[in-house]
Amino acid sequence: MTTPLLEVSDLRTWFPSGKSEVKAVDGVSFSLAPGEVLGLVGESGSGKSITGFSIIGLIDEPGRIVEGSIKLEGRELIGLSPHELRAIRGKTISMVFQDPMMTLNPVLSIGTQIKLALEAHETISSADARERAIKALAQVRIAEPERKVDFFPHQFSGGMRQRVAIAIALLHRPKLIICDEPTTALDVSIQAEILAEMKDLVAELGTALIWISHDLATVSSIADRVAVMRFGKVVEIGPALGVLTKPQHDYTKALLDALPSRAKPGELLLRGSGIADAAPPPRKAATSDLPPLGSPYLVIDAAVKRFEKPAGLFRNLAIRSGIAQPRPVVQAVDGVSITLKRGEVLGLVGESGSGKSTLGRMAAGITVPTSGTIRLAGKPVMSGGRSPHKVTTRVQTIFQDPFASLNSRMRVGDIVAEGPLAHKLVSRAESAEYVARWLSAVGLDPSFANRFPHQFSGGQRQRIAIARALAMQPDVIVCDEPVASLDVSIQAQIINLLIRLRSELDLSLIFISHDLSVVRHLCDRVAIMYQGRIVEEGGAATIYDNPQHDYTKRLLAAVPVLPTAA
Amino acid sequence: MLGFILQRLWQAAIVVLAMSALVFCGVYAVGNPIDVLISPDATQDIRAAVIAQYGLDLPLWQQYFGFLGRVFDGDFGRSFVYNMPVSELILSRLPATLELTLAAVLFASLVGIPIGMYAGYRPNSPVSRAIMALSILGFSVPTFWFGLMLIMLFAVQCGCMPAGGRGDTVSLFGVDFSFLTTDGLSHIILPALNLALFKFSLMIRLARAGTRELMLSDTVKFARAAGISEFTILSRHVLRLISIPLVTVFGLELGSTLAFAVVTETIFSWPGLGKLIIDSITSLDRPVMVAYLMLVAMLFIVINLVVDLTYALLDPRLRKGRA
Numbered sequence: 013m014t015t016p017l018l019e020v021s022d023l024r025t026w027f028p029s030g031k032s033e034v035k036a037v038d039g040v041s042f043s044l045a046p047g048e049v050l051g052l053v054g055e056s057g058s059g060k061s062i063t064g065f066s067i068i069g070l071i072d073e074p075g076r077i078v079e080g081s082i083k084l085e086g087r088e089l090i091g092l093s094p095h096e097l098r099a100i101r102g103k104t105i106s107m108v109f110q111d112p113m114m115t116l117n118p119v120l121s122i123g124t125q126i127k128l129a130l131e132a133h134e135t136i137s138s139a140d141a142r143e144r145a146i147k148a149l150a151q152v153r154i155a156e157p158e159r160k161v162d163f164f165p166h167q168f169s170g171g172m173r174q175r176v177a178i179a180i181a182l183l184h185r186p187k188l189i190i191c192d193e194p195t196t197a198l199d200v201s202i203q204a205e206i207l208a209e210m211k212d213l214v215a216e217l218g219t220a221l222i223w224i225s226h227d228l229a230t231v232s233s234i235a236d237r238v239a240v241m242r243f244g245k246v247v248e249i250g251p252a253l254g255v256l257t258k259p260q261h262d263y264t265k266a267l268l269d270a271l272p273s274r275a276k277p278g279e280l281l282l283r284g285s286g287i288a289d290a291a292p293p294p295r296k297a298a299t300s301d302l303p304p305l306g307s308p309y310l311v312i313d314a315a316v317k318r319f320e321k322p323a324g325l326f327r328n329l330a331i332r333s334g335i336a337q338p339r340p341v342v343q344a345v346d347g348v349s350i351t352l353k354r355g356e357v358l359g360l361v362g363e364s365g366s367g368k369s370t371l372g373r374m375a376a377g378i379t380v381p382t383s384g385t386i387r388l389a390g391k392p393v394m395s396g397g398r399s400p401h402k403v404t405t406r407v408q409t410i411f412q413d414p415f416a417s418l419n420s421r422m423r424v425g426d427i428v429a430e431g432p433l434a435h436k437l438v439s440r441a442e443s444a445e446y447v448a449r450w451l452s453a454v455g456l457d458p459s460f461a462n463r464f465p466h467q468f469s470g471g472q473r474q475r476i477a478i479a480r481a482l483a484m485q486p487d488v489i490v491c492d493e494p495v496a497s498l499d500v501s502i503q504a505q506i507i508n509l510l511i512r513l514r515s516e517l518d519l520s521l522i523f524i525s526h527d528l529s530v531v532r533h534l535c536d537r538v539a540i541m542y543q544g545r546i547v548e549e550g551g552a553a554t555i556y557d558n559p560q561h562d563y564t565k566r567l568l569a570a571v572p573v574l575p576t577a578a
Numbered sequence: 579m580l581g582f583i584l585q586r587l588w589q590a591a592i593v594v595l596a597m598s599a600l601v602f603c604g605v606y607a608v609g610n611p612i613d614v615l616i617s618p619d620a621t622q623d624i625r626a627a628v629i630a631q632y633g634l635d636l637p638l639w640q641q642y643f644g645f646l647g648r649v650f651d652g653d654f655g656r657s658f659v660y661n662m663p664v665s666e667l668i669l670s671r672l673p674a675t676l677e678l679t680l681a682a683v684l685f686a687s688l689v690g691i692p693i694g695m696y697a698g699y700r701p702n703s704p705v706s707r708a709i710m711a712l713s714i715l716g717f718s719v720p721t722f723w724f725g726l727m728l729i730m731l732f733a734v735q736c737g738c739m740p741a742g743g744r745g746d747t748v749s750l751f752g753v754d755f756s757f758l759t760t761d762g763l764s765h766i767i768l769p770a771l772n773l774a775l776f777k778f779s780l781m782i783r784l785a786r787a788g789t790r791e792l793m794l795s796d797t798v799k800f801a802r803a804a805g806i807s808e809f810t811i812l813s814r815h816v817l818r819l820i821s822i823p824l825v826t827v828f829g830l831e832l833g834s835t836l837a838f839a840v841v842t843e844t845i846f847s848w849p850g851l852g853k854l855i856i857d858s859i860t861s862l863d864r865p866v867m868v869a870y871l872m873l874v875a876m877l878f879i880v881i882n883l884v885v886d887l888t889y890a891l892l893d894p895r896l897r898k899g900r901a
Contacts, residue, residue: 068803070799070802070803072794098802098805098807099805100805101802101803101804101805102803102804102805102806103805106803106804106805107800107803109796109799109800109803110796111796114795114796114797115796115797115799115800116797116800117797117801117815117818117819118819118893118894118895119818119819119892119893119894119895120814120815120818121894124814128801128804128806128810128814128815129801129804129805129806131806131810132804132805132806132807132810133805164894164895166894166895177800180800180804181803181804183804184805
């Protein structure tokens with residue numbers, strides 16, 4: 013057996029917090045052969061990222077490595093001086109981060125940033141640095157590198173920026189690259205491209221890789237070996253195929269069971285089903301004029317949304333006299349007609365910029381369509397006139413980010429009660445009781461009503477957001493990526509909650525997501541959006557098993573698939 | 579970009595016009611300069627002749643439009659007190675204020691920003707804590723008191739610095755400057771220090787806050803992961819990223835100091851614009867006041883324009899929208 017490139021043994025990285033210590037990494041051991049790809053999987057807080065940062069010696073104060081050893085080609089890294097560590101960083105070990113929007117400096121050109129990274133480890137003339145930068149960009153398959161080298165990060169898309177970050181990480185031919193969720197912020201098709209390129213590059217250059225991710229399917233498509241982490245410990249490590257098809261540890265099994273892609277569509281997912289939820293409160297009698305289940309309910313007809321900046325006086329003059337070009341108009345939604353039947357779950361799938369969220373906002377009466385109509389049971393969702401506003405409470409929305417969508421200065425009870433009180437669905441005297449029932453309906457302790465949102469985890473906050481939407485007694489809920497920012501096990505709980513509430517309350521859902529497996533699991537019908545239009549629409553099973561449109565086929569092919577036990 | 583500058587100039591013209599009307603009416607309401615100008619025992623005939631000579635017998639609107647017409651010809655009128663063209667008077671005082679203000683603001687920025695960045699880079703070190711305590715002191719100490727203390731200490735006790743005045747000046751391009759002679763330089767140090775104190779503290783705090791936040795950002799982490807040295811990270815990455823708020827404050831402070839360095843100029847008897855405006859207010863020298871306040875408005879507009887153009891230079895994301 014060859015000597016390992018990296019040997020981590022009994023690594024413990026702790027963060028003091030008050031009087032106690034948070035044991036972020038608590039006894040992690042593994043080794044990595046040259047050129048090997050190790051997947052490091054776990055949910056948030058499992059210590060996978062901190063493990064990566066410990067190896068490269070970038071633990072933020074006041075965290076510290078309390079014990080253990082990290083040996084790179086037999087040389088102990090723990091205890092090295094900052095100067096010696098800096099000589100290794102970027103040269104022998106480099107790192108790629110999650111969000112390419114945040115990692116590159118927005119005010120420096122790509123060429124300058126590459127030059128700075130080159131100068132960190134060698135003296136190089138400006139002309140040579142430029143040439144190396146162009147070569148580095150060409151290596152990560154950026155078209156026209158001679159021109160692109162002078163671009164600034166904001167002129168690149170997310171995928172391109174991540175390629176630039178990878179190019180910088182590869183500059184000095186490191187022996188090890190640590191990738192911390194490098195494709196999580198990207199669209200599936202971009203993710204598939206980056207994964208494929210990364211695989212090729214690693215094979216070509218013989219670089220070892222530690223691929224940190226929460227997504228088992230992505231990891232399975234690139235890693236030779238997989239380590240599953242929980243509570244700062246590695247619970248299971250082994251060849252990728254073995255760990256993912258024949259998991260030994262209960263936690264690995266539970267993680268796999270929580271994935272919607274592994275369950276039958278529409279069934280409750282195994283994880284998170286253990287919570288006993290109370291029955292939702294009775295609905296108002298006023299909603300008895302509902303059409304029967306299965307009949308057309310929310311009808312979107314030829315909806316168009318254009319975003320344009322109004323031009324000022326001088327610009328108008330300049331445009332008329334032909335000096336300036338009119339500002340580009342963004343056609344976010346370009347003539348979409350779709351019907352949501354009552355009691356149905358409609359999935360709206362597309363990549364970023366496809367217009368799915370804008371369509372959802374128009375359906376929910378938040379954004380005014382430029383043209384076209386949106387009607388709920390024959391009545392318009394928004395009033396007419398110069399400044400239209402929403403006129404129905406029957407459509408409610410759940411937003412993606414439960415950290416941003418809840419007012420952090422209001423108590424949970426007030427957040428949930430605000431809408432129903434404003435629309436006189438309950439009296440002030442009844443509201444506490446009303447809120448308590450809805451909180452228990454979404455699986456939260458009713459006593460939480462007196463707390464503030466920051467005291468809750470992401471999954472709990474999303475439950476609060478769901479309770480807030482449901483308390484308005486809607487018939488239609490527009491869910492805009494409601495599980496995108498959650499861990500798989502929490503995601504499973506929220507999906508289960510939505511499945512259950514939908515059947516108990518006869519809700520109709522518009523479920524907006526980029527995650528094809530979640531949509532497959534939850535939705536009856538799916539519409540695929542691309543560049544503001546719906547390119548394909550149909551029953552979920554039909555679309556997934558027999559896609560017609562090229563874009564749909566490409567999208568489905570890009571989704572990483574977990575290996576299944578033979 | 580051209581359209582943007584045109585638009586700003588158009589806005590500037592409107593602001594200056596509004597300013598002139600406001601100031602003209604305001605000053606008209608303050609009092610009649612004739613009472614100050616001629617001795618109380620002058621005859622009624624002389625009094626009437628002087629009033630007619632300055633056009634003070636006309637109704638306000640006629641005086642205003644007459645003034646506006648002359649301004650378009652470049653004539654701001656004559657000072658009642660100094661009996662010389664106002665434009666000449668202001669131009670003769672401007673260099674003194676300009677060099678004092680620039681010395682103060684540049685000192686505050688060139689010394690304050692690096693110190694602030696250090697304090698943000700090592701927020702918990704004793705040195706940083708001392709810097710922050712000093713900056714709070716700089717905020718809270720009144721300018722006049724600090725100026726008096728400087729004079730007490732350096733001029734009265736040590737005798738190593740002059741207490742006031744401009745010292746020897748050297749003519750450069752037909753304008754007199756102090757900072758080119760050693761005597762002039764020794765005269766400028768104390769007032770510049772006094773004027774710089776507040777800005778200095780402000781720059782420290784801004785630079786520290788920006789640096790402290792950025793040191794935790796992914797941009798800095800990524801640069802560190804590439805093995806870039808801490809000094810390069812601070813000088814090439816962080817400084818560029820925190821420069822936008824710094825430039826904003828630099829511009830605002832430059833403008834307000836140029837216009838309102840009154841206290842310092844009075845304490846150190848610095849013959850600048852601040853002293854001129856105080857003198858003209860006490861003697862109701864109306865043309866000087868009007869011209870001065872219009873100049874101040876112009877100054878702020880120009881500085882703001884330059885600051886906005888600097889933004890585009892500093893941040894490529896802002897170039898796109900205006901190109």
